[in-house]
Amino acid sequence: MKVKHLTTSFRSIALGLSLLLAVGCNKQQEQQAETTPEAPEEPTLEPLTSENAVEKLTAFGKENPDTIAIISTRHGDIKVRLYKDTPLHRANFVRLAKAGFYDQGEFYRVVKDFAIQGGDSDNRTMKQGAYKIPQEFNRKYIHKKGALAQARYGDERNPDKESSSHNFYIVQGNPVPLEQLRSWEATHGIKYTPEEIRIYTTIGGEPSLDTEYTVFGEVIEGLDVVDKIADEPVDGSKWPKNIVTHKIKVQ
Template sequence: MLVALGLALGFLSACNQYQPPAETAEPEASTTPNLPGPNLIALSDSNVAALLTPYLQQYPADEVIIRTRHGNMRVRLYDDTPVHKANFLLLARRGVFDETVFNRVVKGFAIQGGRGENRTVRIARYRLPPEFQAQRFHKRGALGMARYDDDENPDRRSSSTDFYFVQGEKLTPDQSRQMAGRSLTPEQVRTYASVGGVPALDGKYTVFGEVVEGLDVIDKIAAEPVDPYKWPLKDVPIKIEVVEK
């Protein structure tokens, strides 16, 4: 299990090595100037928190519906990870994720999406500051953001587009503590035993939401046959609808 876990950790860490061409091109005039919120080609590491915080206050929402050919997932976004929450809502409303697929699948670990080969919505390359919260951990159904590994990204900033859902597996208390490499709260031990998850990811990747309906969709996507790069042989397109207040 530990060898497989090590390979799977790389699956999340390498996300930004394959940015789509639209994110690396020179910025051009926004094609959606009248839409509320920040211009997607103006976002950067240095201004993303300052721009997204007022956006979330002005255009709040708590849930999204993720539609796939395997069914729908209703996802609650956490208030205590406001930058990640605001970024996800902004990109969902702008249709960024609607041109993407689940592009990396590791059964028993996680399904990762947010990458598309034919994205037309222009977006700058930027990252999000980490928002680690002790009470937000990698239980089954958790929503997190992928990132570069620590050597290239010592601040552990998250990708702006590459997200993942945890599948994981049920673990005994000893297994979850060993995998975590640290002490766990009684709630975490109970959850990893009864629901499952991947405690080795805690404190390394920002968890900013969780599936509240449609957990079985994760299992269905995780069961898809994949190529050597863990990309499903048959694309699993993504459509995201914000549940507006």
């Protein structure tokens, strides 16, 4: 089922190779039976629930301090830094990446000049469980171009703005006029610093998402790849017409 918002839900073919060996003897040949190597086992991932997610992610985060992730696509690699002070979101992203969960995903929603959203696929076989992550809003982190953030369910079902278990997005955005930025300050009850104003008005981003979704990282290399993905032709549901799969490795 396709996803139409910054929300949850969604899209491996194992190829077996057979090997036929023949062994020669003096006056005759004995042909071995055809053998087919066993297909590699499907990676496993312990499903989490909203009741145990915080405990499990906290423990995992302490044992896995990774803060760099490489998102590989057919357009190239996007290198992101994961913030240590959004520990649950960092641990969750690292956990899913190390389990191979994200290697079954794709950028399934692309809105040019806004964001590219990934993490899921209609073709996924691995299950992660039904859980949400408590929001970890941090005033230091804004939705500037290249911000990595977590999608979530809508307000009517999620008044605490808890994050999705696996769907993430990377902001593309555009430069924002100062008067529009002032309007978002009033809407969200925040005051942007001079540096944040400079970033939004020159580099760009999407201030409408501030205080609404948890930003837990940022692109440090590969913003051009984000732009290339954002340029992909899409259908009426903003799903790229040519699949943009991703594989994610952390370090």
